[in-house]
Amino acid sequence: MSRIDNAGGKLFCSRMNNEQIIEWYRQFVMTTYAPSISLVRGRGARVWDADGREYLDFLAGIAVTGVGHCHPAVTKAIRQQAGRLVHVSNLFYNENQPRLAQALVERSGLAGGKCFFCNSGAEANEGLIKLGRLWGHDQGRYEILTMRNSFHGRTLATLTATGQDKVQKGFEPLPAGFAYADFNNLASVRAAVTDKTSAILTEAVQGEGGILAADPDFMLGLRALCDEKNLLLLCDEVQCGMGRTGRWFGYQHYGVQPDAFSLAKGLGNGYPIGAVVAGPKLANLFQPGHHASTFGGTPLACAAALATIETLDAEGCLENAVKMGALFVERLQRLAKKYPFILSVRGKGLMIAMVCDRPCKELEHLLRQQGLLALTTNNFLMRFLPPLNIKAPQVRRAVRMVDAACAAWLAKLAAPPPAG
């Protein structure tokens, strides 16, 4: 077994191949994930593995690297800021924080809004949950109502907010104060509201739950219900935010404004940063001592996010996501006519899924063999989350690879099972 000998202290100069790196993981890294290749380099929509193989990356770090891997503008901003000031704690001001907060508030449409910065999606959602709790506290209201099949993170509070048994199993007792309703079913939400309910938390487009967009009537209905019952409407924009759906934030497709929303994934193009963006009702609720995060909003993290936003603007990524999303969906729908196991194609912008009539992990492997990275969601869905500055020739190339992988899958499915 190959071991690191740390020759010359060159920890980062790995010359290991995929297999050796996998074995190294087996020994020292917890098996919370099940990857199969080791990636060593990326540029735009392309990545290379430890064996030198090139892939077209249509998952972008799970909707993270929105402007592509190692975008020169983001790399430059990180390099410059890393040489100037990395971290000072929130005991001191750093001007990158209000600069980024203003950029987000202006794009959110939440006039009078303010931001809190943290490091991940789960942490941003914890911030939303705490806002919900604090807001309802004096009236004895604390319950956060979330949707079944949602995904909000893996901390104890956010896995409880997540309406899926599979992420909760084994971690009971779960924190109190959560209730569930059915996504896109307003009657179910209304029925789940009690005199303890403080807030309704939902994704505008469910990501892990299956690339399922909210119906316009549902989002409008949630807003009306919240206004009627004096509840907060909180949106988890961790996956569908930052231009992914062709608008800055998913809720902007509906003409609805949440009272606050969370961001992370695409915010720093891979540099970890999360944010809570709150509208005027909640912008001044947290006071010193209520909430904090040591690493939240460092000069470096904010610099990465600012460069990401500037690049999304400069390269017209929102319009591109709409255009390329339409092209990709249209081409995948043609494949759906050709391959009987593809039931439908759905999505918004560049958040797209192909719905299969059977578990499709095998198709994920076949796509990888073709040189295309995508990922299975909810067993039956093949999910595509390309960078938002993807070009038409790359989309067409991806479609050819999907076509070839589907043909290989069809042949496998048609082949008689091995004898014996």
Ligand SMILES: *Cc1c(COP(=O)(O)O)cnc(C)c1O
């Ligand atoms: C990924 C995701 C999260 C969790 O984000 P982490 O950074 O992994 O904690 C929360 N909500 C949604 C909608 C997500 O897609």
